[in-house]
Amino acid sequence: MINKNVFQNIKNDVHLESNLLFKVLKMCCCNPSFDIRCTCWVRNNDNSKNKEFLKCPMRHETTYQRIMNDYKYYKIIEKSGFNAIKDEILKITKLTTKDWDIIVDIYKKYKAEDNE
Numbered sequence: 001m002i003n004k005n006v007f008q009n010i011k012n013d014v015h016l017e018s019n020l021l022f023k024v025l026k027m028c029c030c031n032p033s034f035d036i037r038c039t040c041w042v043r044n045n046d047n048s049k050n051k052e053f054l055k056c057p058m059r060h061e062t063t064y065q066r067i068m069n070d071y072k073y074y075k076i077i078e079k080s081g082f083n084a085i086k087d088e089i090l091k092i093t094k095l096t097t098k099d100w101d102i103i104v105d106i107y108k109k110y111k112a113e114d115n116e
């Protein structure tokens, strides 16, 4: 019979090590398979600053999703277009205009899918 605990212990060890590695590298561990609500953002859950956010591989997608789930931004976009919130978002997130172009592409992609 296979001892389940052995596997569980190995799993815990691997998990612990990857967490440690991310802490040492000062990187988040977000990836596209994450639920968007679990990815990092400019603010951590405790409202402290998330220093890893600018290195996050999911930062464009996350920013897009957070924008679209915010009623205030939704109304502005509906009235004045997506770029109307550019300055505010870049100021909050500290992302670059190059990052913004990528977010715009994500916006266009989803919009095109909606209209199909």
Ligand SMILES: [Zn+2]
Pocket: 028, 029, 030, 039, 040, 041, 053, 056, 057, 058, 059
């Ligand atoms: Zn992240």
